[in-house]
Amino acid sequence: xxxxxxxxxxxxxxxxxxxxxxxxxxxxxxxxxxxxxxxxxxxxxxxxxxxxxxxxxxxxxxxxxxxxxxxxxxxxxxxxxxxxxxxxxxxxxxxxxxxxxxxxxxxxxxxxxxxxxxxxxxxxxxxxxxxxxxxxxxxxxxxxxxxxxxxxxxxxxxxxxxxxxxxxxxxxxxxxxxxxxxxxxxxxxxxxxxxxxxxxxxxxxxxxxxxxxxxxxxxxxxxxxxxxxxxxxxxxxxxxxxxxxxxxxxxxxxxxxxxxxxxxxxxxxxxxxxxxxxxxxxxxxxxxxxxxxxxxxxxxxxxxxxxxxxxxxxxxxxxxxxxxxxxxxxxxxxxxxxxxxxxxxxxxxxxxxxxxxxxxxxxxxxxxxxxxxxxxxxxxxxxxxxxxxxxxxxxxxxxxxxxxxxxxxxxxxxxxxxxxxxxxxxxxxxxxxxxxxxxxxxxxxxxxxxxxxxxxxxxxxxxxxxxxxxxxxxxxxxxxxxxxxxxxxxxxxxxxxxxxxxxxxxxxxxxxxxxxxxxxxxxxxxxxxxxxxxxxxxxxxxxxxxxxxxxxxxxxxxxxxxxxxxxxxxxxxxxxxxxxxxxxxxxxxxxxxxxxxxxxxxxxxxxxxxxxxxxxxxxxxxxxxxxxxxxxxxxxxxxxxxxxxxxxxxxxxxxxxxxxxxxxxxxxxxxxxxxxxxxxxxxxxxxxxxxxxxxxxxxxxxxxxxxxxxxxxxxxxxxxxxxxxxxxxxxxxxxxxxxxxxxxxxxxxxxxxxxxxxxx
Amino acid sequence: xxxxxxxxxxxxxxxxxxxxxxxxxxxxxxxxxxxxxxxxxxxxxxxxxxxxxxxxxxxxxxxxxxxxxxxxxxxxxxxxxxxxxxxxxxxxxxxxxxxxxxxxxxxxxxxxxxxxxxxxxxxxxxxxxxxxxxxxxxxxxxxxxxxxxxxxxxxxxxxxxxxxxxxxxxxxxxxxxxxxxxxxxxxxxxxxxxxxxxxxxxxxx
Numbered sequence: 001x002x003x004x005x006x007x008x009x010x011x012x013x014x015x016x017x018x019x020x021x022x023x024x025x026x027x028x029x030x031x032x033x034x035x036x037x038x039x040x041x042x043x044x045x046x047x048x049x050x051x052x053x054x055x056x057x058x059x060x061x062x063x064x065x066x067x068x069x070x071x072x073x074x075x076x077x078x079x080x081x082x083x084x085x086x087x088x089x090x091x092x093x094x095x096x097x098x099x100x101x102x103x104x105x106x107x108x109x110x111x112x113x114x115x116x117x118x119x120x121x122x123x124x125x126x127x128x129x130x131x132x133x134x135x136x137x138x139x140x141x142x143x144x145x146x147x148x149x150x151x152x153x154x155x156x157x158x159x160x161x162x163x164x165x166x167x168x169x170x171x172x173x174x175x176x177x178x179x180x181x182x183x184x185x186x187x188x189x190x191x192x193x194x195x196x197x198x199x200x201x202x203x204x205x206x207x208x209x210x211x212x213x214x215x216x217x218x219x220x221x222x223x224x225x226x227x228x229x230x231x232x233x234x235x236x237x238x239x240x241x242x243x244x245x246x247x248x249x250x251x252x253x254x255x256x257x258x259x260x261x262x263x264x265x266x267x268x269x270x271x272x273x274x275x276x277x278x279x280x281x282x283x284x285x286x287x288x289x290x291x292x293x294x295x296x297x298x299x300x301x302x303x304x305x306x307x308x309x310x311x312x313x314x315x316x317x318x319x320x321x322x323x324x325x326x327x328x329x330x331x332x333x334x335x336x337x338x339x340x341x342x343x344x345x346x347x348x349x350x351x352x353x354x355x356x357x358x359x360x361x362x363x364x365x366x367x368x369x370x371x372x373x374x375x376x377x378x379x380x381x382x383x384x385x386x387x388x389x390x391x392x393x394x395x396x397x398x399x400x401x402x403x404x405x406x407x408x409x410x411x412x413x414x415x416x417x418x419x420x421x422x423x424x425x426x427x428x429x430x431x432x433x434x435x436x437x438x439x440x441x442x443x444x445x446x447x448x449x450x451x452x453x454x455x456x457x458x459x460x461x462x463x464x465x466x467x468x469x470x471x472x473x474x475x476x477x478x479x480x481x482x483x484x485x486x487x488x489x490x491x492x493x494x495x496x497x498x499x500x501x502x503x504x505x506x507x508x509x510x511x512x513x514x515x516x517x518x519x520x521x522x523x524x525x526x527x528x529x530x531x532x533x534x535x536x537x538x539x540x541x542x543x544x545x546x547x548x549x550x551x552x553x554x555x556x557x558x559x560x561x562x563x564x565x566x567x568x569x570x571x572x573x574x575x576x577x578x579x580x581x582x583x584x585x586x587x588x589x590x591x592x593x594x595x596x597x598x599x600x601x602x603x604x605x606x607x608x609x610x611x612x613x614x615x616x617x618x619x620x621x622x623x624x625x626x627x628x629x630x631x632x633x634x635x636x637x638x639x640x641x642x643x644x645x646x647x648x649x650x651x652x653x654x655x656x657x658x659x660x661x662x663x664x665x666x667x668x669x670x671x672x673x674x675x676x677x678x679x680x681x682x683x684x685x686x687x688x689x690x691x692x693x694x695x696x697x698x699x700x701x702x703x704x705x706x707x708x709x710x711x712x713x714x715x716x717x718x719x720x721x722x723x724x725x726x727x728x729x730x731x732x733x734x735x736x737x738x739x740x741x742x743x744x745x746x747x748x749x750x751x752x753x754x755x756x757x758x759x760x
Numbered sequence: 761x762x763x764x765x766x767x768x769x770x771x772x773x774x775x776x777x778x779x780x781x782x783x784x785x786x787x788x789x790x791x792x793x794x795x796x797x798x799x800x801x802x803x804x805x806x807x808x809x810x811x812x813x814x815x816x817x818x819x820x821x822x823x824x825x826x827x828x829x830x831x832x833x834x835x836x837x838x839x840x841x842x843x844x845x846x847x848x849x850x851x852x853x854x855x856x857x858x859x860x861x862x863x864x865x866x867x868x869x870x871x872x873x874x875x876x877x878x879x880x881x882x883x884x885x886x887x888x889x890x891x892x893x894x895x896x897x898x899x900x901x902x903x904x905x906x907x908x909x910x911x912x913x914x915x916x917x918x919x920x921x922x923x924x925x926x927x928x929x930x931x932x933x934x935x936x937x938x939x940x941x942x943x944x945x946x947x948x949x950x951x952x953x954x955x956x957x958x959x960x961x962x963x964x965x
Contacts, residue, residue: 108875123824176957357965407817
């Protein structure tokens with residue numbers, strides 16, 4: 001730091017309060033990093049440490065600490081992510097129940113915790129106890145009747161509105177970057193884009209706090225996507241404590257990839273699934289070393305969450321199921337049907353949601369974010385309360401739908417007609433006819449399905465933290481359970497049909513509707529996000545049943561095929577395109593036959609390329625060039641006649657170097673010659689002192705010839721993470737292709753609007 | 761305090777953002793101690809923290825029932841928990857085969873601490889938000905910096921004319937002035953973010 005020397009005794013502690021000095025080598029906001037330079041800087045640093053480690057014991061210890069700092073960062077990230085997830089889970093549990101009533105013995109207990117030690121719970125009403133009172137009981141003393149219902153309804157809506165309003169105000173006042181899911185932006189950041197403040201401390205704090213509020217308010221959204229953002233903020237924070245990661249943007253992104261894995265791991269209780277999710281969905285470059293470290297971070301996070309024990313039974317996720325009833329080959333047909341449903345729903349959701357978000361971006365709807373949140377919350381609360389399946393939190397709904405109906409269940413969904421003489425143990429209940437409760441549950445579930453499908457379209461993308469894993473799984477679980485109950489009843493009433501005769505003997509347990517719910521959830525989630533391996537692994541880690549891999553895979557594969565038939569993009573890629581982030585997707589295939597000349601700038605009829613010459617421009621010329629154009633860098637050529645390429649200079653570094661030179665070096669004036677060679681050029685006597693800028697010149701810019709096919713150029717950009725590439729012909733500089741030009745060209749080839757690629 | 765201290769850490773971390781080595785290592789040590797000692801640090805379980813829950817389904821003409829009792833894990837079975845036994849002696853075994861008993865643990869201290877810490881953080885943020893929205897504009901009448909709940913396109917011209925405060929050359933030496941400077945910088949950053957997200961809709965749709 002430049003001015004640290006002349007501080008008085010108040011010490012380095014207060015240095016953080018001063019404005020950070022931008023030094024050469026940092027990047028500006030909304031720019032792309034130079035992956036090759038970051039990699040070479042890290043190699044240099046490592047070589048320096050290794051060579052110094054032979055000098056003394058202290059240097060050797062320092063080199064060991066440097067090597068271990070990666071693992072220490074992973075440990076810290078895992079601890080913090082697990083702790084935050086535990087806090088979020090416990091707080092959501094409590095605040096969700098706060099909408100309905102309060103625990104009189106200790107206000108910080110949720111409904112289930114309040115009645116934990118009570119002996120007044122009954123078999124049919126497992127959560128009844130005198131310590132927990134609904135609001136109507138507390139306020140007017142009645143618990144049944146129309147007035148009590150209306151009072152409870154009204155207070156439910158009031159609490160939901162209060163939480164949502166608080167959440168959107170906090171986001172608006174303190175950390176506007178905390179809204180949305182976070183995964184599209186994290187994907188862009190991990191591909192090399194800089195968004196300052198997106199992974200900052202205030203964003204972390206506000207995202208955690210408001211996530212609890214919005215999930216508790218009953219809105220149709222989940223917390224898994226935002227948990228990835230929270231974990232990446234933790235990753236960013238811990239990597240800034242170690243200079244190995246804070247000074248190198250490339251290494252920092254390795255840490256962020258691992259942090260994303262830890263985030264999914266605590267969201268689902270699935271460490272392996274988390275690592276695969278980070279590999280498949282979020283990360284851009286995923287070296288093998290990161291794989292092992294991500295797994296470590298995910299494990300530490302899962303272990304920390306388990307020791308906080310938010311659900312009181314050493315489970316990590318609310319809907320962990322553990323049954324092992326077998327499935328039959330003939331059931332693959334309904335599973336594939338569920339896959340088709342998942343794919344269709346995914347397509348519908350993506351198209352509608354993107355259309356609605358585009359409307360929010362471009363019309364007057366976007367001017368009222370707070371009002372929009374309040375209206376959607378009010379609509380959700382008003383419609384959700386009467387239906388018991390939407391009144392409770394979505395996680396509880398999924399948990400109930402995944403559960404198998406044994407003799408011990410007493411919920412409405414498990415209201416089967418029991419044979420009174422039956423004395424079989426709990427796991428071996430044969431198929432039974434449905435009682436009236438099941439029929440009621442079916443049409444209530446149908447209404448809930450329609451409601452959830454519609455409301456999630458409007459909820460995802462609002463200016464509050466919102467995820468969509470849980471709503472998608474809920475839609476799929478409802479559809480799956482309904483199909484499962486249908487198949488079960490079909491098998492019971494028509495057990496003499498051919499397909500059922502072989503597998504379903506009367507008095508045997510054939511169909512498990514809970515499994516259909518799981519398969520439906522996986523299908524819908526796959527249809528929306530287009531995850532493949534990570535989805536299957538997350539689902540079977542969620543359920544603990546390796547037997548169910550084949551049905552899950554069948555549904556996931558079918559839903560992906562069906563959804564891909566309508567559109568290639570998942571929801572996150574669609575949002576990236578909507579916002580115009582400069583993200584060059586590794587999954588896109590470029591199959592057109594254009595050449596580099598078709599894409600490079602300048603085109604025919606445009607002004608010629610702005611170049612710097614090796615030793616014939618003055619400081620004033622350079623400054624004028626910088627001021628008149630807004631390019632991020634300039635190629636340096638030998639001279640204007642022979643346009644042979646020497647190197648490439650970045651705009652930011654030119655500005656800083658010239659500013660430094662004017663302040664520090666003697667004799668550098670506007671007429672000084674700027675030279676990029678080793679030795680100063682021949683100058684007439686009495687000319688001002690020349691300025692050497694060779695150190696900021698990149699002597700190895702990437703070049704392609706003008707007849708290089710664009711397919712190769714796109715591949716080079718993707719694999720090396722380039723920002724720009726120069727085009728030459730017979731050694732002479734012709735033009736330049738930047739990453740943005742590549743993205744615009746790809747958008748044009750796909751008939752999208754090329755002007756939608758923003759961010760300079 | 762123990763699980764919640766990581767939650768407080770984001771704010772405390774601003775203080776230690778650019779510490780020297782010793783400071784960083786001591787902070788890390790505290791963080792590690794905090795988080796490692798906390799979860800398993802349960803020396804004795806109070807009676808509220810453990811239970812054995814036995815669910816017995818309807819049997820013949822007996823309705824279903826749930827029994828809760830706080831016993832240790834080895835005593836968590838039907839014979840110890842289901843009392844009084846609703847069936848006569850020779851039926852007990854058949855009845856108990858249908859019942860399912862599970863041992864469950866929870867930590868009431870953790871729940872209490874986390875909820876109270878969370879509520880205090882929300883309360884603190886609410887107070888700060890009220891301060892920023894209501895009190896601050898009155899104190900700083902000349903600066904048009906803080907109208908966070910309204911759209912800011914109208915203020916853009918006014919703000920572009922005001923000079924940037926405290927250039928990096930001149931150092932304000934007192935701690936209060938430097939905190940002021942940091943707070944102004946933070947507010948400017950948040951305003952930039954707000955413009956990007958809420959007004960220009962450049963990011964996050």
